[in-house]
Amino acid sequence: MSHLDDALEYFTHAARIMDVGSNIEKLLTTPVRQLKVEVALKMDDGRVEVFTGYRVQHNSARGPFKGGLRYHPQADDAEVNALASLMTWKTAVVGIPFGGGKGGVAVDPFQLSPGELERLTRRFVDQIHFVIGPSLDIPAPDVNTNSQTMAWIADQYGKYSGGFEPGVVTGKPIQINGSQGREEATGRGVAFCARWALEDLGLPVDGATVAIQGFGNVGSWAARTLGEWGVRLVQVGDHAAYLANPEGFDAEALAAHVAASPERSVKGFPGADASSAEELFAADVDVLIPAALGGVITEQVARSVRAKVMVEGANGPTVPAAHRLLVDKGVTVIPDILANAGGVTVSYFEWVQNTQRYYWEKEEVNQRLERILRKAWDRVMGLGSKHKLDPRTAAFILAIREVGTAASLRGI
Numbered sequence: 570m571s572h573l574d575d576a577l578e579y580f581t582h583a584a585r586i587m588d589v590g591s592n593i594e595k596l597l598t599t600p601v602r603q604l605k606v607e608v609a610l611k612m613d614d615g616r617v618e619v620f621t622g623y624r625v626q627h628n629s630a631r632g633p634f635k636g637g638l639r640y641h642p643q644a645d646d647a648e649v650n651a652l653a654s655l656m657t658w659k660t661a662v663v664g665i666p667f668g669g670g671k672g673g674v675a676v677d678p679f680q681l682s683p684g685e686l687e688r689l690t691r692r693f694v695d696q697i698h699f700v701i702g703p704s705l706d707i708p709a710p711d712v713n714t715n716s717q718t719m720a721w722i723a724d725q726y727g728k729y730s731g732g733f734e735p736g737v738v739t740g741k742p743i744q745i746n747g748s749q750g751r752e753e754a755t756g757r758g759v760a761f762c763a764r765w766a767l768e769d770l771g772l773p774v775d776g777a778t779v780a781i782q783g784f785g786n787v788g789s790w791a792a793r794t795l796g797e798w799g800v801r802l803v804q805v806g807d808h809a810a811y812l813a814n815p816e817g818f819d820a821e822a823l824a825a826h827v828a829a830s831p832e833r834s835v836k837g838f839p840g841a842d843a844s845s846a847e848e849l850f851a852a853d854v855d856v857l858i859p860a861a862l863g864g865v866i867t868e869q870v871a872r873s874v875r876a877k878v879m880v881e882g883a884n885g886p887t888v889p890a891a892h893r894l895l896v897d898k899g900v901t902v903i904p905d906i907l908a909n910a911g912g913v914t915v916s917y918f919e920w921v922q923n924t925q926r927y928y929w930e931k932e933e934v935n936q937r938l939e940r941i942l943r944k945a946w947d948r949v950m951g952l953g954s955k956h957k958l959d960p961r962t963a964a965f966i967l968a969i970r971e972v973g974t975a976a977s978l979r980g981i
Contacts (some may be wrong), residue, residue: 572651572863578889580752581653583965586958593973595650596658600650601634604624606696608674610689613682622693624672626706627653627760630975633704634670635660635913638718639709640689641862644673647865652884655914658968659906662980663919663945670706672697678713679833687721694725701726703736705925709916710740712862715786716752720745721849738925739916748919750934751912756790756860757935758911759882761942763791764798764904766878775799778817778854782806782846783861784827785836787909789884791858792820800856804849807861810836813844813852850874866891874900881905896959904961906968907949914941956959 575600584594608620623644626634636656649671657669672882674693676688700706710719719738721746727733735746736950750757767774777800781788783808792802801817809832812818818841826838826922850857850866851873859865859881866874879895880903881887887895887902895902915938922928953963 571585572885573647573654575864575885575888576651576654579892579961579965580658580969583962584890584969586962587966587969589625589973593976596976597628597972598654598965600625600653601629602700603650604645604700606693608689608693608696610685610692612685620674620676620689622674622696623649623671624697624700625649625653625670627671627821628657628972628976629668630760630972630979631661632668634666634706635709635759635916636670636672637709638671638722639673639711640676640678640718641673642675642677643862646676647844649673651863655748655906655908655932657972658965659910659913661968661971662949662964663910663941664907665698665941666916667707667913667917670708670796671711672708673711673771676978679967686718690718690872691725693724696953698726698729701737701921702730707736707916707920708738708785709890709912712783716740716742716747736920738811739919740917746923746928748915748934749929749931750938751919752786752802752807753790753794754915754934754938755787755909755912756792756882757794757938758914758942759787759791759858759860759880759908759938760794760798761911762908763795763800763858763878763880765946766880766901770877772855772942776857777833778803779856779858780804780849780852780854781858781882782849782865783833783859783883784823785860787860787912788860789820789827791823791860791882792818793824793878795856795902796820797920803854804844804852806844806849807834807836809834811846811849812838812841813845813848822971824932826840831901832889839964847873852876856880864888866895871895874898876900878903880908882909884909891925894962901911902959902961904964907960907964910945911938911942914938918979
């Protein structure tokens with residue numbers, strides 16, 4: 570099954586419990602717009618390469634489309650469609666006034682020079698500028714894109730809008746109207762969810778153990794935040810290496826190592842034992858955080874999971890059959906549309922600050938983030954407890970209710 574099939578299965582399961590009817594189901598599963606474009610790039614050596622770019626705008630009943638842009642060889646129609654729909658549900662779960670969108674380019678950015686990467690980004694904006702904007706569709710960083718990518722997008726978009734429009738993207742550098750706390754927001758949100766899940770289960774946070782797959786922006790900030798509360802990172806892995814340390818990794822030192830690594834990997838970090846993906850997923854830990862790509866938690870992987878809590882830092886990491894198996898095993902699975910919503914929440918803060926031209930201190934950003942996520946957590950867990958639903962189903966029901974109500978009220 571594709572990521573799109575997985576996302577539709579989760580949606581349909583919740584929608585059928587709600588009995589929303591076929592009209593609403595069709596409305597909420599059909600994207601408003603799907604754009605597929607040619608991105609021609611002149612390489613440093615004079616060759617011309619052509620890449621495929623995507624922007625899917627899933628739903629705007631509750632506000633402008635919102636969602637990241639990823640640069641990855643596996644980006645395709647189905648993946649981007651699935652991720653766009655997940656953004657619709659994610660923004661609804663946390664109650665911020667956005668819809669859902671997603672985009673990207675099918676490219677391996679690590680094979681491009683900095684100059685080629687900038688030209689690719691600007692050319693992509695040339696192809697999609699007429700469907701994005703501060704009140705229409707607001708992209709953000711995702712896999713293999715970052716604040717520099719957003720700076721290039723904002724600058725290139727300004728050539729079409731008649732001036733610099735900071736609100737066209739979020740996740741920008743602080744120096745050009747970005748928000749304090751945006752870089753770490755997704756990882757902080759994942760950490761909050763892990764802490765609250767442990768607390769709800771009556772388990773101590775200080776001294777708990779965690780295994781994290783993926784140590785990019787999300788995984789590293791989740792590890793650093795959890796470390797502040799005494800949680801030990803004992804297994805970690807990424808695209809190049811898997812490592813174990815029963816005594817616990819120094820998350821700050823590991824993040825610095827990754828930042829300095831040519832491969833942007835944990836590979837070569839001193840004082841750790843070699844491990845594997847199989848060992849990480851089967852580790853006897855309190856919390857497991859898949860924070861890399863989608864579809865990694867298969868049925869086979871789920872059978873080996875021994876963690877008490879799994880918090881989805883990545884988008885769509887768990888296939889439906891694996892999710893059912895984990896729930897049956899008694900694993901508390903915190904779904905992506907709640908767990909990693911910290912990034913889009915602080916993106917909303919950035920957009921608000923851009924609109925007001927008034928900027929907040931990091932402490933205020935972090936306090937607002939925790940308050941919004943805690944409210945969403947209480948709503949999801951409260952509904953799940955009341956109706957004996959797992960957190961994913963409860964989160965989808967809440968999201969579908971919000972989006973469906975908005976669509977009905979607008980008369981679409």
